[in-house]
Amino acid sequence: xxxxxxxxxxSSSGLQAQASRLRHLSENISNAATPGYRRKTxxxxxxMNSGVxxxxxxxxSLDDRPLDHIFDPSHPxxxxxxxxEGSNVDLLIELADAREAQRSYEANLKMFEQARQxxxxxxxxxxx
Amino acid sequence: MxxxxxxxxxxxxxxxxxxxxxxxxxxxxxxxLMGDFANTLAHSEAVSQQAMVGDVDPHALVQALAQxxxxxxxxVTVRNKVVEAYQEILRMPV
Numbered sequence: 001x002x003x004x005x006x007x008x009x010x011s012s013s014g015l016q017a018q019a020s021r022l023r024h025l026s027e028n029i030s031n032a033a034t035p036g037y038r039r040k041t042x043x044x045x046x047x048m049n050s051g052v053x054x055x056x057x058x059x060x061s062l063d064d065r066p067l068d069h070i071f072d073p074s075h076p077x078x079x080x081x082x083x084x085e086g087s088n089v090d091l092l093i094e095l096a097d098a099r100e101a102q103r104s105y106e107a108n109l110k111m112f113e114q115a116r117q118x119x120x121x122x123x124x125x126x127x128x
Numbered sequence: 129m130x131x132x133x134x135x136x137x138x139x140x141x142x143x144x145x146x147x148x149x150x151x152x153x154x155x156x157x158x159x160x161l162m163g164d165f166a167n168t169l170a171h172s173e174a175v176s177q178q179a180m181v182g183d184v185d186p187h188a189l190v191q192a193l194a195q196x197x198x199x200x201x202x203x204v205t206v207r208n209k210v211v212e213a214y215q216e217i218l219r220m221p222v
Contacts, residue, residue, distance in 0.1 A: 008194055009191060012187050120198070123198075123201050123202055123205045127208070
């Protein structure tokens with residue numbers, strides 16, 4: 001496996017990790033109005049494999065910040081004081097995170113393209 | 129006169145082995161290289177078929193296709209070089 005092949009495979013792992021992050025972000029955003037929903041977060045972990053450190057996503061964990069108390073006496077889940085527990089998703093944080101995932105994805109795409117172009121350029125050297 | 133004829137025959141006999149195909153250790157290495165190349169192609173083909181059915185990550189597909197493209201490019205370049213060298217030898221005045 002050449003260095004270019006390794007670079008391609010590392011970039012591919014980065015793309016996969018960011019795609020997985022985006023999946024969890026969209027789960028959070030779509031469940032922002034679900035009562036009792038806790039925001040999901042995923043850690044990134046380094047995976048050493050035959051001298052190449054790829055990135056993988058670790059175990060998903062739930063954000064244990066307190067849930068929002070929403071006052072709505074007509075809601076079926078409301079207690080005697082008229083409050084019910086919503087989700088602890090903050091849309092602003094999720095959107096900022098999604099933008100960061102996009103930037104990171106683009107950076108990995110650029111590295112993929114770069115490795116391909118460099119390898120192609122090397123072979124171009126032998127051509128006339 | 130006769131001695132020059134004998135020496136010419138001897139010279140011809142001694143130069144003959146150079147034109148015979150030998151069993152160099154490089155032959156098996158080249159075979160292994162071709163095997164690796166075929167494996168890369170087969171892997172890419174399998175991933176593409178799975179992608180069309182829809183049960184493979186698109187990143188894996190792109191990675192496999194990019195690696196195959198590089199492998200094919202390398203193989204084509206090496207083949208062109210080999211053919212070029214062969215033609216160069218054929219053009220050699222004897």
